[in-house]
Amino acid sequence: MKKTIPLLALMAVMTACNNSEEKSNENTGDLGNAENPLLVESTLPYGTPDFSKIKNENFKPAMLEGIKRQKEAIKKIAGNSEEPTFENTILALEKSGELLNRSSQVFYALTGAHTNETLQAIEEEMAPQFAAQKDMIYLNENLFERVKTLYNKRESLNLDAESLKLLEEYYKDFEIAGANLSAEDKEKLKKYNEQIATLTTKFSKTLLDANNAGAVTFTNKEDLAGLSDDVLKSIEDEDGKSWTISLLNTTQQPLLKSMDNRASREKLFKAAFHRADHGAHDTSDIIKELVSIRAQKAKLLGFENYAEWSLQKTMAQSSKNINEFFNGLIPAATAKAQKEAAEIQRMIKAQGEDFTLEPWDWNYYAEMVRKQKYDLDESQIKPYFELKNVLEKGVFYAAEKLYGITYKPRTDIPPYHDDVMVYELFEENGDKLGLFYADFFARPSKRGGAWMSNFVTQSKLYNKKPVIYNVCNFPKPANNEPALLTYDEVETMFHEFGHALHGFFANQQYPSLSGTAVARDFVEFPSQFNENWALYPEVLKNYALHYKTGEQIPQVLIDKIKNSGTFNQGYSLTENLAASNLDMQWHTISADNNITDVEAFEKEALNKTKLDVVHAVPPRYRSTYFAHIFAGGYAAGYYSYSWTEMLHHDAYNWFENNGGLTRENGERFREMVLSKGNTISLEEMYQDWRGSEPKIEPMLKARGLK
Numbered sequence: 001m002k003k004t005i006p007l008l009a010l011m012a013v014m015t016a017c018n019n020s021e022e023k024s025n026e027n028t029g030d031l032g033n034a035e036n037p038l039l040v041e042s043t044l045p046y047g048t049p050d051f052s053k054i055k056n057e058n059f060k061p062a063m064l065e066g067i068k069r070q071k072e073a074i075k076k077i078a079g080n081s082e083e084p085t086f087e088n089t090i091l092a093l094e095k096s097g098e099l100l101n102r103s104s105q106v107f108y109a110l111t112g113a114h115t116n117e118t119l120q121a122i123e124e125e126m127a128p129q130f131a132a133q134k135d136m137i138y139l140n141e142n143l144f145e146r147v148k149t150l151y152n153k154r155e156s157l158n159l160d161a162e163s164l165k166l167l168e169e170y171y172k173d174f175e176i177a178g179a180n181l182s183a184e185d186k187e188k189l190k191k192y193n194e195q196i197a198t199l200t201t202k203f204s205k206t207l208l209d210a211n212n213a214g215a216v217t218f219t220n221k222e223d224l225a226g227l228s229d230d231v232l233k234s235i236e237d238e239d240g241k242s243w244t245i246s247l248l249n250t251t252q253q254p255l256l257k258s259m260d261n262r263a264s265r266e267k268l269f270k271a272a273f274h275r276a277d278h279g280a281h282d283t284s285d286i287i288k289e290l291v292s293i294r295a296q297k298a299k300l301l302g303f304e305n306y307a308e309w310s311l312q313k314t315m316a317q318s319s320k321n322i323n324e325f326f327n328g329l330i331p332a333a334t335a336k337a338q339k340e341a342a343e344i345q346r347m348i349k350a351q352g353e354d355f356t357l358e359p360w361d362w363n364y365y366a367e368m369v370r371k372q373k374y375d376l377d378e379s380q381i382k383p384y385f386e387l388k389n390v391l392e393k394g395v396f397y398a399a400e401k402l403y404g405i406t407y408k409p410r411t412d413i414p415p416y417h418d419d420v421m422v423y424e425l426f427e428e429n430g431d432k433l434g435l436f437y438a439d440f441f442a443r444p445s446k447r448g449g450a451w452m453s454n455f456v457t458q459s460k461l462y463n464k465k466p467v468i469y470n471v472c473n474f475p476k477p478a479n480n481e482p483a484l485l486t487y488d489e490v491e492t493m494f495h496e497f498g499h500a501l502h503g504f505f506a507n508q509q510y511p512s513l514s515g516t517a518v519a520r521d522f523v524e525f526p527s528q529f530n531e532n533w534a535l536y537p538e539v540l541k542n543y544a545l546h547y548k549t550g551e552q553i554p555q556v557l558i559d560k561i562k563n564s565g566t567f568n569q570g571y572s573l574t575e576n577l578a579a580s581n582l583d584m585q586w587h588t589i590s591a592d593n594n595i596t597d598v599e600a601f602e603k604e605a606l607n608k609t610k611l612d613v614v615h616a617v618p619p620r621y622r623s624t625y626f627a628h629i630f631a632g633g634y635a636a637g638y639y640s641y642s643w644t645e646m647l648h649h650d651a652y653n654w655f656e657n658n659g660g661l662t663r664e665n666g667e668r669f670r671e672m673v674l675s676k677g678n679t680i681s682l683e684e685m686y687q688d689w690r691g692s693e694p695k696i697e698p699m700l701k702a703r704g705l706k
Contacts (some may be wrong), residue, residue, distance in 0.1 A: 066100025251449030336570025402666030404428025497528025566704025
């Protein structure tokens, strides 16, 4: 997952705000005091944050000062008596938020990966102020008139292609944000934006609390039969008499596949399934209010629903196109899931059991089916997937073979947590490429899931090279034991580094167009595409080394992994489609709809799309813990994971037909796709590289649906 904090005025993560100019400037302390490390550029390599100096109390003053400086800059641009030019309007606008972006990028990195009560309080307080800041820019009538004047005569300005694109993007963003509304409607919109920002922040905090409170503790070791000694050590509590399993973001929990005790499986599954739909951590009321306000906002902006407004700058363009895309997948996915369910039910019977397959049984018995059909036992392959080998000899190795980049550890640069590793990356000729932070282990201060973002965004305007971080939630082994990954976790590591490559190879003048600042239904393409190299023979044999003996993974295990590649894909695709359709259902309601029961709405939505036909396949995320759409910038956008899956299989098909893992192919992909950022049409970019429009057949084949 790509986590974005775009510069085009805080559009995704920084949302919400208080209109009081006085409040924006109060309690800032001595803002000129250089003791606040966020108020000045870091002196560390690449301008990376100096976490040895940054304290909780530094963030609010720095961000408030950033808001103040940007307000002053916008006032100057909008009030300029000179005729608008690209330099005095668009370029000045692009430069207006340097301090705010620099400080908030660090802040949101920590609120996601290593938060605390102080940061949470600041986040909640600042959310409405960030929304107001965005509105201050995009609902400024004088500023929009200057941008509009330039846009209307853009062909005569003799701008280079990237500058023209920047102008066009700003104009579109002003329109989308409501710049054409009346003064009265703009005030209504500001109120909606403030409420949305507050609610998304509240959802995120409530869900983090729900995840932590939902952790399941077992006091009888026999209840955890089936878990390995290493896993038991990693979840053992300090008293040595109990074991606590923390909840991950998704409905299904990884340890369910190994737990022999059915009652324990049910207990863990239900803790995850109901984590946020009751008691102090119930997110239902937040959801109802949030979707209602989003629908009202869309109506105010002249759209039938929130999805139609949100999809304006995407490849898909409309919910109709998305639904047509899904209609081509749902029947095949659910049909395969039904066959898988029948197969698992037969396995249950073969084990001498007499019960109907439930969601908490699926992965446990599916693992038995996998072993029977493919003779693949995950415990056989995990010893070959030691985390650091996967990263350095797998992820980095594939990047070297494709793109020529190399690395070296930077233990001299302070990270924000002891678990974080820092690397410096280099071009093939030795030129510096950027810094990479790897934060892989789960902890209570980290939200669930996996994502990538920037501490520093590449731009020629500021002469900046990228500083990028990847965050995952792999279980941390106990007592300095080696971290052994599942194959799914290996793919996750390759996935997130695909996002990182998209950011590292950025080659833009303007930070707003740099690297991963692309549509949601394109941004997941480079990351999903990068997963393909995890199983590529040359790469796999280089990193899949037994953590004790150093022995290369035997071909027999490689064959088993490949042969099982289409196993359980009916389940996998159905749970993803169920989540995606839930997202679209929530965001295609009209402003007249009054949702009173979140659970009832969810059931009806799944029934309407025929995604509930297999009882034992729940959505990958239920509404109450669907952070992507209610807190993570993916509202009406979760479909993009399936959309970009189509792109990545089609792209890998091209590589397979053109020599595979070669420097020539990597360089062509880097030059024509990964380095382009948002400087040209994404459809045009893909077709120029691929030579044709993307086809869905490679995806269906990879999923075993064709």
